[in-house]
Amino acid sequence: MDKKKEQANDLSPGSSMDLLVEQFMAYLRMEKHASPHTMEAYGHDLEEFTQFLIQDGSGGAKGVDPTQIDYLTVRRYLAELKKKGLERTTLARKLAALRSFYRYLSREDIIGNNPMLMISTPKKEKKLPQFLYQKEMEALLAAPDQSPMGQRDRAILEAIYAGGLRVSELVGLNIHDLDFHLGCAKVTGKGKKERIAPLGVPAMEALKAYLYDGRTKQAAKNRGSKDIKDIKDIKENNEEEKALFLNKFGTRLSARSVRNIVNKYVDQTALNREISPHTLRHTFATHLLEGGADLRSVQELLGHVNMSTTQIYTHVTKGHMKKVYLETHPRA
Template identity: 50%
Template sequence: MTVQQATDLFLEYLRVEKNASPHTIDAYQSDLEQFCAYLAEEGIETFGSVTHVTIRTFLSRLYRAKAARKTLARKVSCLRSLYQFLTREGIVDRNPAKAVSTPKLEKRTPHFLYIEEAKRLVEAPPLDEPLGIRDRALLELLYATGIRVSECVALAPEDVDLGVGMARVMGKGAKERIVLLGEKAQEALRLYLEHGRPKLLQAADDGAGEAALFLNYRGSRLSVRSVRRIVDKYIRQVAGELSVSPHDLRHTFATHMLDGGADLRVVQELLGHVSLSSTQIYTHTTKEKLLRVYMNAHPRA
């Protein structure tokens, strides 16, 4: 079986059986195209002819080309998944990627807002016009739930139940989860659904925005890029040059939950993390805060 045929089978497996996200599939497809191009240069026609040395040489070339460690780690992960699939299907008899170690990644402390900064941000939008009402609801929802921006813009009105204070979110890999809405988020969303969204919907062409919870001024679905601009707009108003992304509100949610005593596994569930290790990055932030409080408060620190 040629490398192209095997690649196509693997990508189809990711789409159909694994239900992987489009982002993951696109990234793996790009990684495999690059690896297959390298194999063609080396005259290697099948994945069965690849050795761990082949993979290491491929990664070394990328490293010399200044590829980031995170990029190299993803390519190793991609090749391990590929060969795991190929061995299971009997297309190859061994997994050479197992003998290749993953580049060690630098641990970065997630950027987050302090409580007062978050409060100023979510309360910045004015409530005297539809777009301001929408923006308040959007920011309150992001901070209250920690959902991803892509999950937020994909919401439909029926996904939100203000009666019980919950929302149904479709996460990565089409995995559904329930997130909780605090009192402030419920108030902001109720105001938006009653007074903001109906006015924005009036501008829609042929009801194009009806399926989306958050609409733009034309009455159609708000985009991820638009959310970035909205956050930038209000950050400039309340915090000047402070650099904050929409994803930082997700970091802020997790940090404040853990600071408030929430169990790590509860936060994992609310964030939609498959692995607990993905959530544990926030414990470093809370430990740093505890250390600062201790150093400032204890007389003999």
């Protein structure tokens, strides 16, 4: 432990924090299999914390040294964040980044005392997830045209709604992940965990139309691309060739592009409210529960680790439950 502390303290001002954060981020990526979204968020949060330490004059005589931080410094940082009027969910995430970072430093014996042990996380505001009603969802699914890009967009909307996919799971799909015979797709979720997502007939038909028609025309933008006659012909080691959803340049679609696609059709169908790709995932879960699915099955389909994450959808369906009660109970 002393040797690691000496190595950290011997670094030039500011570099101690930079080096440890770099090592921590490598740990998240290689050992924890953190998602790109988590990596980006934690990196930004730790950079923001570093800037606070510089302005606050904390972190020891040699500059920003995280081994010299105590819980009072973290409380000052938390107070500074609260002054900015940040939401509780944002505060909780920033504290989660610091907890994970200092837990790593403690595990590696770089610090003796973990300052985060005396810091409590603010209670999150419970916000009910937004969802679309069935007629709204049907209008959204019907919005894309039959052009190559329209076929792609229809397949994207159908896949998210039919499988409850996260955006990261959707854009990470490869052609070989589809099983048209069983009507499902193999998706890779948080922490590199794989699950099988049933997609249903309409979604699989939309995917098939895109794969064998629209995608072929998109892929033609790439030199050496060829028509897809059979999935078996696709080379799994060719990144551009194996990606399922392509952008206008014929390369893998990004998460940002999916958000833009959803926004486009939300505007086109005049739904007049903020709807993100994640809203379609919420809609998937809500419609399943309203249709009579049990919570445990919905948890598995969503790829949630904890049941508590799925339970929020029970609040959304209370209106539906009340309607069923009033229509069926003899004393209602």
